[in-house]
Amino acid sequence: MIKKVEKYIEQYHMIEKGDRIVLGVSGGADSISLFFVMLELSEKYNIDIVVVHVNHGIRGEEAKQDEEYVQRLCKERGVEFECVRVNVKELAKQQKLSEEEMGRKVRYEAFAKIAKIYNCNKLAVAHNQNDVSETVLLNLFRGSGLKGLVGIEPVRGNIIRPLLCVERSEIEKYLLERNIEYHNDATNFETNYTRNKIRLKVLPYVESEVNERASEHIAKSAGILSQASSFIDMEACKLYKRCVKEQDGVFEIRLESFETGHIILQREVVRKVLFAIAKKQKDIEMSHVDSVLELIKRGAGKRVDLPYHMEAIHYYNKVVLRKKTLVKKEKLxxxxxxxxxxxxxxxxxxxxxxxxxxxxxxxxxxxxxxxxxxxxxxxxxxxxxxxxxxxxxxxxxxxxxxxxxxxxxxxxxxxxxxxxxxxxxxxxxxxxxxxxxxxxxxxxxxxxxxxxxxxxxxxxxxxxxxxxxxxx
Incomplete structure (x- = not known):
């Protein structure tokens, strides 16, 4: 598995000599295997590693044992260790997010904070090939566009995912052969979370009843779609520059230029605008993009409501997208x-x-x-x-x-x-x-x-x- 991961790292130019890398380690199989893989490769690449463990404050004694185990591993191998403790349940209530969303948010905030303290330039997380197929199916069921079907990118900004080329079974085999302990998070086996339902019910059924290599095939298809998506994104950016004007958070799509683009590029332009206004991608689905395109056909004077208090209004030669304003008409x-x-x-x-x-x-x-x-x-x-x-x-x-x-x-x-x-x-x-x-x-x-x-x-x-x- 080490050689496979090393080849994957080089394919996507994930690591360069002298990098300082924050490693997200929870104590589960994926992150523990990433920890040992990165240790083996650290000498070759001359990299420094800082391990960050986030205690979500959800699983009580189990969470404490995870924290202590990861800390012990780092101490025994002379690796810098930092633990960030948060109350995810309480924060989720305050910010009106699901615990799953809040957990992800606090993890990446913790990673960024520690990276700044230790002057690290990259963050390595332990997503694997099965995570890709789960993400693709999750996005597909939610009505995502092409971007969502790409799954998880090997490199996004300063975030790298060296294990994206291996399946969970390969990871477990790697740990078993080396007699390396890892901890199972009990919440990963609960079906309260949508992703867990796909992992525990949907994919096992497909692999037993349709194709035992379904997860692998989905991940490979996602890779092909990623290449197509990159090309489309490049062309969509050109159309975006020609037809989109932004001022003070209000985006205008000038229809004369917009309508010269292929429908696929038009969809991407609308998606980019919606993401820019909402400052997030979650819950913005293909149906919302299509509602904006349908608005153009309906003629001037029409409007449509969108997620995150956004709206689109069709004027005579443009479509305006923005956050709704709650200003009342002044009586004068x-x-x-x-x-x-x-x-x-x-x-x-x-x-x-x-x-x-x-x-x-x-x-x-x-x-x-x-x-x-x-x-x-x-x-x-x-x-x-x-x-x-x-x-x-x-x-x-x-x-x-x-x-x-x-x-x-x-x-x-x-x-x-x-x-x-x-x-x-x-x-x-x-x-x-x-x-x-x-x-x-x-x-x-x-x-x-x-x-x-x-x-x-x-x-x-x-x-x-x-x-x-x-x-x-």
């Missing part, structure tokens, strides 16, 4: 001060109002000014046509304006749809309103009804400072 109704000015809460906008009386002697001058003004944020209105108190507010049901000189009305909602204004942005567009009749949708257009004409006697001049908040 500010009366215009004529003449005077008002500030709009929650924005940098200030509206100033001026009333101009049109006299015969100044009419021509005013007409010239009106003809040449080009400022989108300064507007003139026929003040005498306004029937109610002028309010600065956000939109309400029933809002409308007159869209032409014939007096035809258009609902504000329909106007925003025609202008392809995203639904969320509509809620934050400031309006000047005369009841439900919109005088001015600031940054967009005014109602024809209030336009200044030759018969206008009084002009309401409105100027907006900070109005470009509505742009973009």
């Amino acid at each position: 109704e500010k009366e215009a001060v004529i003449p005077g000015s008002i500030r709009i809460p929650g924005t940098n906008m200030e509206l100033s109002f001026e009333l101009i009386t049109v006299e015969e002697e100044n009419r021509r001058e005013l007409e010239k000014l009106y003809a040449v003004k080009k400022n989108d944020y300064t507007k003139w209105f026929d003040y005498d046509k306004i029937r109610n108190t002028v309010l600065a507010r956000y939109r309400k049901t029933g809002d409308y304006f007159e869209c032409n000189s014939n007096g035809n009305r258009k609902k504000l909602k329909d106007f925003f749809i025609d202008q392809k204004v995203p639904a969320e942005k509509r809620e934050r567009i400031l309006l000047l309103a005369d009841g439900n009749h919109i005088i001015w949708a600031i940054g967009f257009r005014i109602s024809e009804y209030y336009k200044v004409s030759s018969g206008t006697r009084r002009i309401l001049k409105v100027k907006v400072d900070g109005g470009n908040e509505h742009e973009g």
Whole structure:
């Protein structure tokens, strides 16, 4: 087995001379065999080993015996030993995770902490070939994509898995031949955990009733899929760079570029975005990726809920993915001060109002000014046509304006749809309103009804400072 493992280490360039390696050792067969294998190879590679044992505080006296056994092994062989004790049950409750998830989390946190103290550059863990097949089946049953069917990678960042090439039976034979003791974790034989159900029930049945080498074949298939996945990932990264834009945790997928990619690459791009927002991969399944792709087909204005409080919204030329915001729409109704000015809460906008009386002697001058003004944020209105108190507010049901000189009305909602204004942005567009009749949708257009004409006697001049908040 040693030669097989050594060949595997060299195949994946796991170890280089002078490495300082943290070794996760629980006391079970896998980690104990890894301990002795690494000891045998330490002289050849000139590596230093630091053993880390994590006591999860779950199995009482058994856990204590495991800790003492691993400590004794290290002491007898002059290997640095560190033990980290945690109460996994209590932490799992606090963080609302399963004990299995919490246990994994605290182990890797402990490994990283000790690695920093001892200036270690790598971490070796004792996953074997059977773990690969269990992981593949677990991910398959959960609806994982291609990444999940790859199983467990031999090298991921600074984590190495030298025993991934050997089966559990080979490990047990290696220990038996050398008369090396190891401890069995009783929780590994309980079917409370999903992985244990696959290990203890599913795989044994498949190997006895379908193919006795099923576990080996699954692991080999995972290796082939890993190569395919690497190629797909490389191509997906190219598409990602072309079509994904991120700002402040909000991701935009620009559809014009996105839709040039093959469906497999599109799926990978969506997965990458979801992982980036959630900052984790667990519970993000292929069905969630497909729901985003289906959203694109359904047309603009649609949205879909996703795990970890994420959402995807389809706008006209893009899909936006992000964490949901719980910001309530601000209620705003500010009366215009004529003449005077008002500030709009929650924005940098200030509206100033001026009333101009049109006299015969100044009419021509005013007409010239009106003809040449080009400022989108300064507007003139026929003040005498306004029937109610002028309010600065956000939109309400029933809002409308007159869209032409014939007096035809258009609902504000329909106007925003025609202008392809995203639904969320509509809620934050400031309006000047005369009841439900919109005088001015600031940054967009005014109602024809209030336009200044030759018969206008009084002009309401409105100027907006900070109005470009509505742009973009």
